[in-house]
Amino acid sequence: xxxxxxxxxxxxxxxxxxxxxxxxxxxxxxxxxxxxxxxxxxxxxxxxxxxxxxxxxxxxxxxxxxxxxxxxxxxxxxxxxxxxxxxxxxxxxxxxxxxxxxxxxxxxxxxxxxxxxxxxxxxxxxxxxxxxxxxxxxxxxxxxxxxxxxxxxxxxxxxxxxxxxxxxxxxxxxxxxxxxxxxxxxxxxxxxxxxxxxxxxxxxxxxxxxxxxxxxxxxxxxxxxxxxxxxxxxxxxxxxxxxxxxxxxxxxxxxxxxxxxxxxxxxxxxxxxxxxxxxxxxxxxxxxxxxxxxxxx
Amino acid sequence: xxxxxxxxxxxxxxxxxxxxxxxxxxxxxxxxxxxxxxxxxxxxxxxxxxxxxxxxxxxxxxxxxxxxxxxxxxxxxxxxxxxxxxxxxxxxxxxxxxxxxxxxxxxxxxxxxxxxxxxxxxxxxxxxxxxxxxxxxxxxxxxxxxxxxxxxxxxxxxxxxxxxxxxxxxxxxxxxxxxxxxxxxxxxxxxxxxxxxxxxxxxxxxxxxxxxxxxxxxxxxxxxxxxxxxxxxxxxxxxxxxxxxxxxxxxxxxxx
Numbered sequence: 001x002x003x004x005x006x007x008x009x010x011x012x013x014x015x016x017x018x019x020x021x022x023x024x025x026x027x028x029x030x031x032x033x034x035x036x037x038x039x040x041x042x043x044x045x046x047x048x049x050x051x052x053x054x055x056x057x058x059x060x061x062x063x064x065x066x067x068x069x070x071x072x073x074x075x076x077x078x079x080x081x082x083x084x085x086x087x088x089x090x091x092x093x094x095x096x097x098x099x100x101x102x103x104x105x106x107x108x109x110x111x112x113x114x115x116x117x118x119x120x121x122x123x124x125x126x127x128x129x130x131x132x133x134x135x136x137x138x139x140x141x142x143x144x145x146x147x148x149x150x151x152x153x154x155x156x157x158x159x160x161x162x163x164x165x166x167x168x169x170x171x172x173x174x175x176x177x178x179x180x181x182x183x184x185x186x187x188x189x190x191x192x193x194x195x196x197x198x199x200x201x202x203x204x205x206x207x208x209x210x211x212x213x214x215x216x217x218x219x220x221x222x223x224x225x226x227x228x229x230x231x232x233x234x235x236x237x238x239x240x241x242x243x244x245x246x247x248x249x250x251x252x253x254x255x256x257x258x259x260x261x262x263x264x265x266x267x268x269x270x271x272x273x274x275x276x277x278x279x280x281x282x283x284x285x286x287x288x289x290x291x292x293x294x295x296x297x
Numbered sequence: 298x299x300x301x302x303x304x305x306x307x308x309x310x311x312x313x314x315x316x317x318x319x320x321x322x323x324x325x326x327x328x329x330x331x332x333x334x335x336x337x338x339x340x341x342x343x344x345x346x347x348x349x350x351x352x353x354x355x356x357x358x359x360x361x362x363x364x365x366x367x368x369x370x371x372x373x374x375x376x377x378x379x380x381x382x383x384x385x386x387x388x389x390x391x392x393x394x395x396x397x398x399x400x401x402x403x404x405x406x407x408x409x410x411x412x413x414x415x416x417x418x419x420x421x422x423x424x425x426x427x428x429x430x431x432x433x434x435x436x437x438x439x440x441x442x443x444x445x446x447x448x449x450x451x452x453x454x455x456x457x458x459x460x461x462x463x464x465x466x467x468x469x470x471x472x473x474x475x476x477x478x479x480x481x482x483x484x485x486x487x488x489x490x491x492x493x494x495x496x497x498x499x500x501x502x503x504x505x506x507x508x509x510x511x512x513x514x515x516x517x518x519x520x521x522x523x524x525x526x527x528x529x530x531x532x533x534x535x536x537x538x539x540x541x542x543x544x545x546x547x548x549x550x551x552x553x
Contacts, residue, residue: 018326021314023372024363030376 072260079252079261086248087268093166093234093244098227101173108178110207113185126178133175139236142168146240165237173230180222184215221287224280228273245269307370308333309465309496310355315364317350317520324350325520327364332465335494339507339528342517343543348500351517352467355498356389369464385413388458389467392474394450396442396457402429403438406457414461421460428456432486448479452486459490466490468499472506504547508532516540 020028057063111119111126133141145168150158188211196206238247245268249261310332317325325347332338340348353359355366357373357380366373373383396405406428407421416424429435432452442450451471458466468487472480484506490497491510501507507514507528514531516524516539524537535541 018316018363021363023365023374027374027376034376 068258070259070263072258075256075258076260076264080264082252083245083248083261083264083268086243087245087265089162089242089244090231090234091272093162093169093237094231097166097170097173097230097234100170101177101230104170104174105177105181108174109181109185112178112182116203130175130178133172134179136172138169138172138233139239141172142237142239144168145171146237161240162237162242165240165242166234169230169234169237173226173233177223177226180219180226181215184219185211187218188214217287221280221284224276224283228276228280231272232269306334308367309369310498311365311367312351312355313365313367315351315354315366316362317347317354317359318362323520325354325361328517328520328522329364330498330515330522332496332498334496336512337491337497337499337510338513338515339511340498340500340515340517341502341504341507341532341543346517347520348517349469352389352469352498352500355467356384356387381413385409385461386464387467388461388463388465390451390454390458390469390471392470394442394447394454394474396450396454398442400441401438402434402440402442402445402453405442405453406460409457409461425456425460428459429453431489432456446479447475448482451475451479451483455483455486455490464496466495466497468497468501470500470502472501472503502547504532504544516543518543 108126108130111122112130114123142165146161146164149164192210192214193206196210197203201209235244235246238244238250241247243251245265249265252261253259308331310330312328312330314327314329315325316323316327328347328351330338330351340351342348350359354361355368355373361374364374368383368387371383372378373380396402397408400408403422403425406425407416407418410416410421410424411418426435426438429438432455434449434452434456437445437449437453442453445453451474455471471487472483475483480503484503487497487499487506488510499507499510509528511528513525514528515522516531516535516537518539524531524535524540530536531540532544535544
C-alpha cells in the first residue's frame with residue numbers, strides 16, 4: 001500500500017506543503033491517458049463524418065452546378081450591401097417588437113395571475129386573448145391585420161404596411177411570451193409569497209420585490225429562445241410587400257436566377273442568432289448552477 | 298463480536314490518507330478510516346468539519362484529490378473503476394430524503410431493483426413490501442411521497458437504499474431535517490439495521506444515538522480526525538481538547 005507523505009498528526013495547523021502520493025500521481029496519469037484517448041476518438045469521428053460529407057457532396061454529379069447557383073462567392077459579395085441594407089430593417093423591427101412584446105406580455109401575465117375579484121373581467125379577457133393568438137398561425141394574423149385594418153378605412157392616409165405587419169407580430173408573440181412569464185410566476189413556491197406577506201408587504205409589493213425577480217430569472221432562457229425566433233419571424237411581414245432581407249433576396253434571385261442571395265441572407269441571420277443562442281446556453285447553465293447551489297446542504 | 302476480532306478479514310471499507318479540496322479550501326486533509334464488516338462507524342463534528350464530504354467521496358459523488366478509498370479491497374478512486382458498479386453496492390441516505398416525488402413509494406423502491414438489477418416486477422414489489430413491512434410502512438406503499446411525514450419519507454429513503462442489498466450503508470445526517478419525535482422513528486430503523494449486522498458509516502449530530510449504535514466514533518474537525526475510539530472513550534471521556542470543547546458545546550445546547 002502506498003503511503004502519502006504525512007500531513008502531520010491530528011491538529012497540526014494548515015500542514016506542511018502537500019505532495020501528491022504515488023497513487024494520486026498514477027491516477028492523474030491514467031486520467032490524462034483517458035482524456036487523450038477521448039480526444040483522439042472525437043477527432044477521428046469528426047474527421048470521418050465531415051470528410052465523408054465533403055466527399056459525398058463534392059463528388060456528386062450536380063455539385064459544380066449547385067456551387068455556381070448557391071455559393072457564388074463573387075456574386076455574394078456584390079449583393080451583400082443591398083441585403084445588409086434590407087437586414088437593417090429586420091433588426092430595427094426586431095428591437096421595436098421585442099420591447100412592445102415585453103410590455104404587453106408582462107401586463108397579460110400579471111392580469112392572468114392576479115387573484116383579486118375586481119379584475120375578474122380583465123382576467124377573462126386576457127385568457128381569451130392568449131387562447132386566440134396563441135392558437136392562430138402568425139402568417140394568418142399578419143394577413144388579417146395587414147389587409148383587414150386598411151379595409152376599415154379608419155384614417156385618411158393608409159397606415160404603412162410595416163406598422164400593420166409588426167403589430168401582428170407583436171400581438172401574436174405577446175401571447176406566447178405572456179404564457180412563459182406566467183409559468184415563471186406560478187413556479188415561485190407559495191411559501192415565498194407567504195414569507196413576504198407575513199413581513200407585511202402588500203400584494204403588489206410581494207409581486208414586485210419577491211415573486212417577479214425570481215420568476216423572471218427562471219424564464220430568461222425560454223425568453224431568449226423566443227427572442228431568437230422573433231428575429232426570424234419578423235421577416236414574415238414581407239408577405240405584405242415590405243422589402244426586408246428575405247424579400248430582397250427573393251427579388252435578387254428572380255433577377256439573376258442565382259440562389260446565392262438566400263444563402264447570404266441565411267448567413268446574416270446566423271451572425272446574429274448564433275451568439276444569442278450561445279448566450280442562452282450560458283445563462284441556462286448559470287441558472288441551473290445557482291439552483292443546485294441552493295439545493296445542497 | 299467486537300471490532301478487534303474481525304480485524305483479520307478484509308475490511309468492507311478502508312480509507313488511507315484521503316484528501317479533498319474545493320479550490321484552495323482543504324476540506325479533508327489525510328483522513329484514514331477502517332470499517333470492518335458488520336461494524337458501525339459514526340462521524341461526529343461541527344457543520345463544515347468534512348463529515349458529509351467524506352461520505353460523498355466514498356460514494357464517488359466527489360472525486361478525491363489524494364489517498365485511497367478501498368471498498369472490499371478495490372480502489373474506488375481509480376479512474377478505470379466502474380463507478381456505477383461500485384454505487385450499486387453502496388446505499389446512501391441523504392439529509393433531505395431525495396425521494397422521487399413523481400413516483401409512488403413502491404416505485405421509488407423498486408426502480409433500481411428493476412432497471413439496474415434486472416429483477417422482475419413481481420419479485421421486486423414483493424421484496425419492497427417485505428422491507429416496508431419491517432419498517433412499519435406497509436400501508437404507505439401506494440402513496441406518493443408528499444403524503445408522508447418527514448420521518449416516514451426518510452424511512453422510505455432507507456428502504457429504497459436497502460432494497461438492492463448493499464454491502465455498505467452511508468447515512469448523511471439523516472435526522473437533521475426532522476423534529477425530535479420523528480428523529481426517533483428513523484433512528485430505530487437504523488438500530489434495526491445494526492442488529493441485522495449491516496455495515497454502516499453514519500454522520501450525525503445525535504450524540505445519544507452515536508453512543509448507542511457506534512462501534513467506533515470519530516471526531517472530525519477541520520478535515521482531520523482528531524480523536525477516535527469506542528463511544529465510551531470519545532464521547533464520555535474525550536482526551537483531545539477540540540473534542541472536549543465540541544462536546545461541551547453540544548451539552549450546553551442540551552443535545553446530549
